[in-house]
Amino acid sequence: MLDPFLGSGQVAVISKMLGRQYLGFETVKEYYNFANKRLQKNVYRLKKETKN
Numbered sequence: 001m002l003d004p005f006l007g008s009g010q011v012a013v014i015s016k017m018l019g020r021q022y023l024g025f026e027t028v029k030e031y032y033n034f035a036n037k038r039l040q041k042n043v044y045r046l047k048k049e050t051k052n
Contacts, residue, residue, distance in 0.1 A: 009035025 003011040006024030012035060015022035026032040 006035050007031055009038050012039055 001011055001015045001020055001022040003022065003024040006012065006026035008031065009024065012022045012024050016039065024035065026035065
């Protein structure tokens with residue numbers, strides 16, 4: 001997934017959750033640092049879908 005405006009890193013987080021590769025660009029250092037810390041936590045899981 002290519003995200004030319006990384007921001008908080010939401011696209012990267014979802015890509016990581018789905019086992020996809022991602023590439024994000026961010027020009028604002030504060031946003032980059034926030035997204036980087038968010039991705040390093042590595043605590044993302046997918047919830048299992050259940051049938052009713």
